[in-house]
Amino acid sequence: MRIAYSVETVRTAERELMDRLPDGALMRRAAAGLAAVCVDLLRRRGRVYGSRVVLLVGSGDNGGDALYAGAALARRGAGVAAVLLAPERAHAGGLAALLGSGGRSLDNSSDPFDVLAAADLVVDGITGIGGRGGLRPDAVPVARAARGSGAVVVAVDLPSGVEADSGEVVGEALRADATVTFGTYKPGHLIDPAREYAGATRLVDIGLGSVLPSVPELEALQHADVARLLPVPTGESDKYRRGVVGVVAGSARYPGAAVLAVAGALHGGAGAVRYVGPAGDAVIARFPETLVHAGPPAKAGRVQAWVVGPGLGDEPGVRDALASDVPVLVDADGLRGLDAGAVRARTAPTLLTPHAGEAAALLGVPRGEVEAGRLAAVRELTARYGATVLLKGSTTLVASPDLSDPVRVNPTGTPWLATAGSGDVLSGLTGSLLASGLPARDAGSVGAYLHGLAARTAARGAPVSAEDVAAGLRGAWRDVVSGE
Incomplete structure (x- = not known):
């Protein structure tokens, strides 16, 4: 599992560790790790000896x-x-070390653009994790020259100009090819748009692990974490003990949404899928094992979780599902006009799965505000609705209404997932995990992980359809279990 801590937490841990170490030891550890990465990158470009390196140096550590x-x-x-x-x-100490080793410095009276144009590698040390509001105006021309030079750009701890705690990019920032961070990841390494600016992030151990809190602000599951959460039937299991997931989806206009949601549900670990809605013929034609009922949900039979919303249009069903005493996943059309009071009044778990546009409508803000500040948006949604929220997007986040739970960041996926119907597959898959007994936060995290992994494997650099993603779920599950 990869974990990330806020700037304040990291600063506190650094101070505690520095009190135990000789003066300057922590910075020397960080610099040694940074230099090792730079050496590796220069070797890949040809050589270290004789290469041209430019350091962009701000006033901080x-x-x-x-x-x-x-x-x-x-x-x-x-x-x-x-x-x-x-x-x-x-x-002062770092500058003296550089000059004593044969390096040189350029101040404000010197022209940095010629050396940048000839650089093989640029080290971005302009601002650190405490930077706010983008690059200062005087740093912008230098940053642009660095990015346009053709050199490899290596950021120190975090690309200058991005927000460490939120992943936001407010103003201009220097996009890196690689980022070397120290002690622990910060939220900006894991959340877009900042994550895109960081490039390949490498973590250098400087000993912070011994003084950081046990509970981070963010966490990203990996194969082993997901494998431990996956539902596994026992010898005593039957289809009902494994759970039944009810799917309320599709309409005369969008029957395919029902088919795709059921496809996802059939691969999610529950023992049976009960479909409720007007697209029963289309569902049965594709998946004859599905239990079909015309509705309403309250009369369709017992389930252990409901999925409601994909392709639903104006069809009823949301109110029935929310009135039940089992976990409910609400997606797509089910999110339109969603009553926050009704969600908060539920005693069973609720999982909302909006994309950025739907989240913006739920919050009453422009879509761009959600896309620029994903972490703030998912936290506000959980607070407002008292529900677990899976915010889909280039960075998918899963947040629990329990503030003591770290927000989870999904590390799998591919831009090819931005295709019609892929969200319907995710809803069915995640709802099935809910029905099998996983808590909402775990179901959302595992669902997003498998969904992204299936898409990545199916795509391999080429376009995929939602049906391809559904077909790839079985292989993704096997990969996670086998650890491949």
Whole structure:
């Protein structure tokens, strides 16, 4: 499991650790890890000796990390130049180490653009994890020159200009090819749009693990974590003991949504799928094992969880499902006009699965606000509705109304998942996991993980359909269990 902590938590841990160590030891650890990554990247481009490295140095500790790493590269024969964006506040020890190792510095009176144009590697140490509001105006031309130089750009801890705690990018930021972070991930490494700016993120152990709290702000499941959560039938299981998931989806206009939701549900671990709605003929034609009922849901028979909303149009069913005493997943058309009071009054778990547009409608804000601030949006939705929320998108987040639970970030998936019907498959899959007994937060996390993994495997760089994703779920499940 990958975990991430807020800036405040990291700063507190760093202070505690520094009190136990000799002066400057923590920065030297970080700089050594940064230099090692830079050496590896330069070797991939040809060589370290004789390569041209430019350090973009701000006034904080990240600038110090960059200077010490630059000194190590200079000792290995690289030509290292430091562009000091705040010369009077540059880290004195790091600058002395660089100059003593044969590097050179450029201050505000020097032209940095020629050295940037010739660089093989640029180290971004302008701002650190405490930066806010994008790059300062005086740093923007240098950052643009670095990005346009053709050099590999390596960010120190986090790309300058992005928000560490939220993953937001407010203003201009320097997009990195790789980011070297220290001690632990920060939310901005895992959440878009900041994640896109970080490139390939490498974590350097500097000893923070011994002083960080046991519960992080964010966590991203991996194969082993998901495998432990997957429902497994026993010798005593039958289709009812494994759970029955009810699917209220589809309409005369959108019968395919019912078919895709049922496809997802059949691959989610429940023992049976009960479909309720007007698309029964289409469902039976594709999946004859489905139990079909015309409705309403309250008369369709016992289920252990409901999925309601995909392709529903104006068909009824949402109110019946919410009035039940079993977990309910609400998606798509079921989210339109959703009564927050009715959701909060439920005693059984509720899982909402909006995309950014649906989340924006639920919150009464522009879609762009949700896309720019996904973490804030998913937390606000859980608070407002008292439900677990799976916010779909380039970064899928799962948040519980229990504030002590870390928000989960889904690490699987592919942009090819942005295709009609893929959300219907996810709803059915996740609802089936609910029916099999997983808590809402786990069901949402496992569903998103398998769904993304199935899409990634099916796509392999090419377009996929929602049906392809559904067909790939069985293989994704096997991959997770086998650890491949």
